Amino acid sequence: MSAVATRTLLELDDVSVEYALRDRVVRAVDGVSLSLAPGETLGIAGESGSGKSTLANAILQILKPPAQLAGGRVLFEGRDLAAMKPDELRRFRWRHVSLVFQSAMDVLNPVMRVGDQFVDMLKAHEKVKKADALQRAGDLFELVGIDRNRVRAYPHQLSGGMRQRVVIAMALALRPELIVLDEPTTALDVVVQREILQELQQLKDELGFAVIFITHDLSLLVEFSERIAIMYAGEVIELASGETLFRDPRHPYTVGLMRSFPPLTGPLERIAGIPGSPPDMAAPPSGCRFNPRCPHCDPTDARLYARQTDERPRLREIAPGHLVACHLVEERP
Numbered sequence: 001m002s003a004v005a006t007r008t009l010l011e012l013d014d015v016s017v018e019y020a021l022r023d024r025v026v027r028a029v030d031g032v033s034l035s036l037a038p039g040e041t042l043g044i045a046g047e048s049g050s051g052k053s054t055l056a057n058a059i060l061q062i063l064k065p066p067a068q069l070a071g072g073r074v075l076f077e078g079r080d081l082a083a084m085k086p087d088e089l090r091r092f093r094w095r096h097v098s099l100v101f102q103s104a105m106d107v108l109n110p111v112m113r114v115g116d117q118f119v120d121m122l123k124a125h126e127k128v129k130k131a132d133a134l135q136r137a138g139d140l141f142e143l144v145g146i147d148r149n150r151v152r153a154y155p156h157q158l159s160g161g162m163r164q165r166v167v168i169a170m171a172l173a174l175r176p177e178l179i180v181l182d183e184p185t186t187a188l189d190v191v192v193q194r195e196i197l198q199e200l201q202q203l204k205d206e207l208g209f210a211v212i213f214i215t216h217d218l219s220l221l222v223e224f225s226e227r228i229a230i231m232y233a234g235e236v237i238e239l240a241s242g243e244t245l246f247r248d249p250r251h252p253y254t255v256g257l258m259r260s261f262p263p264l265t266g267p268l269e270r271i272a273g274i275p276g277s278p279p280d281m282a283a284p285p286s287g288c289r290f291n292p293r294c295p296h297c298d299p300t301d302a303r304l305y306a307r308q309t310d311e312r313p314r315l316r317e318i319a320p321g322h323l324v325a326c327h328l329v330e331e332r333p
Ligand SMILES: Nc1ncnc2c1ncn2[C@@H]1O[C@H](COP(=O)(O)OP(=O)(O)OP(=O)(O)O)[C@@H](O)[C@H]1O
Pocket: 019, 021, 026, 028, 046, 047, 048, 049, 050, 051, 052, 053, 054, 055, 066, 216, 281
């Protein structure tokens, strides 16, 4: 990793988020601690329902009831975001952190030219003349690979890939230090996804923003992230560089995930699934949440089994920069 890793842009300190439903409480994110350096790309992966979007919403402080921050702190350049007043937070978003949603393309208003939507967003944040704002929109369109004349287009006149680029251009408009991309490209085909991510990587190198990139597609993460956090049932269970995770995944869940996606090169023989399904988050298993699905959870190994089913494993550093939450890895490194 580069020298920038010594400074911290974003720090999540033991963050928990709950959905308080009428008959039960779902703790969708449970004690997540992560930090991000300026300019770094952190990938977050995990099965559907593991809490990735909930965590992204906690970072942006856009949790809405029934979701609420149930514990921990989100610090951006040392400032506690939960302590900010609503109008302060509104100014903070887009300018310092922007989010490209899972269904980002749907945020565009279908009856408004994309350039005008851009102008509205800029005007909400700074005093700017319409002509100047349109000029900036055109510049940003070019930056993300769209002809500047397309500011006059309506969303339906653009392809899916172009609409996605428009949303990314808007996210970049106020030069935020951090962009959170939550499955930004799932609606697009793989070739377009990779193309957009490659462009984003180039822009990141030019403009220096940090990225949190959330996806199911581990192969994209391995390609584009410096570090990857693997989430399972609301927890980060492994954290390491993309290269380390690819070469030496240690948590049994990560090992299963790595087997579940086709290799970047070579034959497709690595594809396998993880048997079973994620737990009900209203009543997760005690001890290690992965224990009902784990191939290494064996009652005949009584002492280890007791820990696996009783004691929650904590993230521990097993090698520089490689953290794993697993009793087996802890006992038999
Ligand atoms: N609006 C909601 N009301 C109640 N529970 C919710 C709500 N949204 C999410 N959850 C709970 O929070 C958990 C995490 O959901 P989240 O959307 O953060 O997962 P995710 O990892 O982003 O999944 P996906 O990969 O499908 O986008 C879910 O398993 C679900 O139990």
